[in-house]
Amino acid sequence: MCTLTYIFIYNIQMMEVSISISTEYIISLRTLTCFSECVFKGCKSCLDGWVSHGAKCYFFSNDAVNWTHSRDHCVSMGGHLVIINSQQEQTFLRSMNVNSWIGLNDFETEGWWLWVDNKPLSQTGVNFWIKWGGGVSEPNNSKKDDPSGENCARLSNPEGYSGWVDAPCGELHAFVCEGLSVN
Ligand SMILES: [Ca+2]
Ligand SMILES: [Ca+2]
Numbered sequence: 001m002c003t004l005t006y007i008f009i010y011n012i013q014m015m016e017v018s019i020s021i022s023t024e025y026i027i028s029l030r031t032l033t034c035f036s037e038c039v040f041k042g043c044k045s046c047l048d049g050w051v052s053h054g055a056k057c058y059f060f061s062n063d064a065v066n067w068t069h070s071r072d073h074c075v076s077m078g079g080h081l082v083i084i085n086s087q088q089e090q091t092f093l094r095s096m097n098v099n100s101w102i103g104l105n106d107f108e109t110e111g112w113w114l115w116v117d118n119k120p121l122s123q124t125g126v127n128f129w130i131k132w133g134g135g136v137s138e139p140n141n142s143k144k145d146d147p148s149g150e151n152c153a154r155l156s157n158p159e160g161y162s163g164w165v166d167a168p169c170g171e172l173h174a175f176v177c178e179g180l181s182v183n
Contacts, residue, residue, distance in 0.1 A: 045181035052181065053092045058082065059177040060098060067152035070101045070175030071116060079179030083115045090128050093155055093176065094162050100155050101175040102164065107151035110141065130156060130163035139166035146170065 046057035059077065061070070074081045081103030084090050103116035113121035121127055131137040141149040146168035154173050156165045167173070 046179075047182060050179065051096075054088070055181055057179045057181050058093075059179070060096060060100065061174045061176070064172040064174050066172060067101050067105065067169040067175075070173070071103065074103075074175065074177035077177060077179070079177040080116050082176040082178040083117060083119075084128065085124055085126070087126060090126070090163075094157065096176075097157055098155055098174055098176065099157065101173050102153050102155060103178075104153035104164070105151055105169065106139070106166070107169060110149065110151075111139075113139075113153070128163040130161050130165055132161070138164060141166060 046052045050057040050059050052058075057079075059074070059079065061073070065073065071081050081101060082089075082093070083103050084093065104113055104121060105116075106113045108114070115121065115124070129138040139150065139153070141151075143149050148168070150166035150168055152167060152169040152171075153164050154167055155176070156163065
């Protein structure tokens, strides 16, 4: 059903504008179409082992690995480390109560946080760095455990708090991958 609708939309676009449509645009059309179908029909749209939420699928690892390994593992499964774009997505991840790596790092330029799709965090519109109170907040690039600082971000849910912290990229943590739903 989803694939048929996508072809229909694709053909209309081709007739109306008579230009080639980028693969990225086709994927986004397909995602939108699948999303509306899932909302109204409750379709199952994720591979086994992945959790459906909205139009996306999420993989919560059991293994703890360093940040680079987690990034590569998500890509090897056809997804990417999770990119958090909204309060709703953060709330969903909070509900899973994990301390997992997310797809955010500042290891190229200190303080300039980039998602794994190379988009800067400053353009996301939201962020969920933990504010500890007393003017202390994350990210703090602490060099206590690693002299190179803290250049990778993970979810954190200590007592009374929930959000993101920066941590040494070589630490071992579980991770969350994000991928498109499949039908
Ligand atoms: Ca840093
Ligand atoms: Ca930190």
